[in-house]
Amino acid sequence: MHKHRARGAALASGLALLLGSTALVAPGLALAQDPPPPAPGPAPAAAPAEASGVVQRIIVRGNERIEQSTVVSYLPIQPGEPVNPERLDLALKALFQTDLFSDVKIDFQAGDLIITVVENPIINRVIFEGNSGLKEDKLRDEVSVRPRGIFTRAKVQADVQRIVELYRRSGRISANVTPQIVELPQKRVDLIFKIDEGPKSGVLRVNFLGNREFSDNDLRDVVVTEQSRWYKFFSNNANYDPDRLEYDKEQLRKHYRNRGFYDFRVASAVAELAPDKNGFAVTYTLEEGREYKFGKISVETELQKLDKDVLTALVPLRTGQLYEDEAIEQATDALTFAAGAAGFAFVDVRPRYTPNRETGVVDVIFQVNEGPRVYVDRIDIVGNTATLDYVIRREMNVSEGDAYNRALVDRSRNQIRALGFFKEVEITEVPGSAPDRTGLRVQVEEQPTGELSFSAGYSSVDQLVIDLGVTQRNFRGRGQNVRARVSLGSLRQQADFSFTEPRFLGRDLAAGLDVYYYKYDLTEYSAYKTESLGSGVRLNFPLSINSRGSLGYTVRQDDVSIDDDLCLQGFISSVICDQRGSFLTSLVSYGYRLDRRNDYLNPTRGFYVAANQDLAGVGGDVNYLRTEVDGGWYYGFTRDFILSVTGSAGYVDGWNGDVVRINDRFFKGGTNFRGFETAGVGPRDTSIGRQDALGGKAYAIGAVELTVPTFLPEQYGIKAAVFTEFGTVGLLDAEDKLCPRDGGTACPAGTENPFVRDDLSLRASAGLSIFWRSPMGPIRFDFSQILAKEDYDKTETFRFSTSTRF
Secondary structure (H helix, E strand, O other), rough: EEEEEEEOOOOOOOOHHHHEEEEEOOOOOOOOOOOOOOOOOOOOOOOOOOEEEEEEEEEEOOHHHHHHHHHOOOOOOOOOOOOOHHHHHHHHHHHOOOOEEEEEEEEEEEEEEEEEEOOOOEEHHHEEEEEOOOHHHHHHOOOOEEEEEOOOHHHHHHHHHHHHHHHHOOOOOOOEEEEEEEEOOOOOEEEEEEEEOOOOEEEEEEEEEEOOOOOOHHOOOOOOOOOOOOOOOOOOOEOOHHHHHHHHHHHHHHHHHHOOOOOEEEEEEEEEEOOOOEHHHEEEEOOOOOOEEEEEEEEEOOOOOOOOOHHHHHHOOOOOOEEOOHHHHHHHHHHHHHHHHHOOOOOEEEEEEEEOOOOEEEEHHHHEOOOOEEEEEEEEEOOOOOOOOHHHHHHOOOOOEEOHHHHHHHHHHHHHHOOOOEEEEEEEEEEOOOEEEEEEEEEEEEOOOOOEEOOOOOOOOOOEEEEEEEEEEEEOOOOOEEEEEEEEEEEEEEEEEEEEEOOOHOOOOOEEEEEEEEEOOOOOOOEEEEEEEEEEEEEEEEEOOOOEEEEEEEEEEEEEEEEEHHOOOOOOEEEEEEEOEEEEEEEEEEEEEEEOOOOOOOOEEEEEEEEEEEEEEEEEEEEEEEEEEEEEEEEEEOOOOOOEEEEEEEEEEEEEOOOOOOHHHHEEEEEOOOEEEOEEOOOOOOOOOOOEEEEOOOEEEEEEEEEEOOOHHHOOOOOEEEEEEEEEEEEEOOOEEEEEOOOOOOOOOOEEOEEEOOOOEEEEEEEEEEEEEEEOOEEEEEEEEEEEEEOOOOOOOOOEEEEEOO
């Protein structure tokens, strides 16, 4: 008889003695070592040479939950097959590798292979005790053991390490985790993780050595690690985390290298535990080097179809410009796109640097060569629980079988994010079916795309306007946009419906339909009321990779009414009174938009510009040409400081003898000129007892905005920005400035009305905007201070708006 046997650790309530309690300490701190845990499993006993024969039967003993046929299926030996010591060892290992058994014994006697097993217990419950700093749900997501799963010592040991690592990342370096089990009937156990969290290891000081160009305070705004202060109880970065130090080193490198310091490096990042062990002092030792500028910029290529002079002209770098790593990346992307447009899908753009430390210049040569041929094997889309796959796939600039192009993949990510359907979008490469193949994994996280919106604005005359609307930007998960809105208030009553199909006829052609009814009571702001009933169709299509065009047609019936008494008593211009009645407007519109921003939702670099024209008079009763342009430029200094400069301008003029009617003019203020109430800027009738906004034929408004840090954790979703807005509105037709027919001696008929004020003068405001991503939806507060205005303008100092998503 020959016997093979290996025993696992005996289960008992003293499991902690076998596993050992686990604690993590900061690098460089020496602690007493716990005794090492036993090896994962004993090695099988060596079999003597005579342990051989032919298996006649396989007998399984000791199994309670596991069927005999299941145990036999794991064996590499079957009846009728010969055995020897090597095959018996192999069988023993195969059974241990299933993690089903804590002990296995194999006996071979007289042709019978007898398998005696001791089954691993089943986990009844997983319990966490002592955790207050981390929620139980987060711990359960971290561990691999689950109720009704098989208990093994190796899994528990691994989970202990995971829990300790989780605490370490939350700043509790001295966390200690001790596993225990409670045996239950029927081979079941309760697994308990007893946790001693220990205190949070705060950061007492963040020091910098070797910095001359930037102060310590400047650099503390660059790194993520924050000094612990009593008022930073919301911050997750005011504790010690070794991984965060590595991230900080990269942030410092980016900061310096984007400001001309080509030689910069972080010599060391050291965390020292205070003697009383109440926190760490973190010290970064820097070697700044000198400031550099770009020297000679050139492009070299061996590809015959590419003109290196043309490529050099496309590089957005100039000699004498301050050296920036980000500028190098932008130049690399520009050359990659240029080579791709010329038909080279496989290009490798590598910048080669030649620094001159004496003159402080860096010569850069971009080498453009044919890169290795890699094709997209497959594209997997995961995480889309509501959005259909094809909605995401059609935003990809690469397809399965196409040549892999990193720039196009990055652009695809931005386009998917621009849909607004997802909170997070990541595209990663995964191994393909061959060395020259790669897969793309598009990971998305859905966010609410339905919106129940509510907004209210308070003006200087205590006017309240309320809007209520329902929008679904991803209708049925097909990417279609459906909006229905009702606006009720003393200013307007409005109902509108719109539908947009982003891929009309299966092409990159957005088609939309709009139907609306507006009723504006502007008697508090101007002299008239208007009702409009209309509908329109529109198309939006690509012109290039960064630009799109649009076409549209609208037909609208407008009814303009003015109080008869005002006209009869001569309070307002007879020309305005002549605009009473119903008018049919038939217009075509066309536009162009160029967008070179790096991110359509939260841009930190780039610009956009758009131009649109409306031509009224293709039938109908109204003739005018309206032109509007707008644009914006963005530059991010850091993740918290982003500068934006935006502006818009417009002009409308009648043709075929028509003047521009009051309801077709530009009225600015409120959301489109902070600091002024709705229709608060521009020409106004200041007759006694009247303060009517008349609107203008022209406007130009600009804004400069800088996002600033709020020093609150990101999870609270609170951002802030300081702004200034400036511009003008005005330029009435000459007829609109005439006195009414019965203006009396103060304003003889046909003469210029002195009460109509139309000054194309500068207006300006400044203030603070606060954005809060609240649980009920995004909320915005605007606080404004007027810097320049006319005495007849209407101002407001506070406005808020909000919307709720579902």
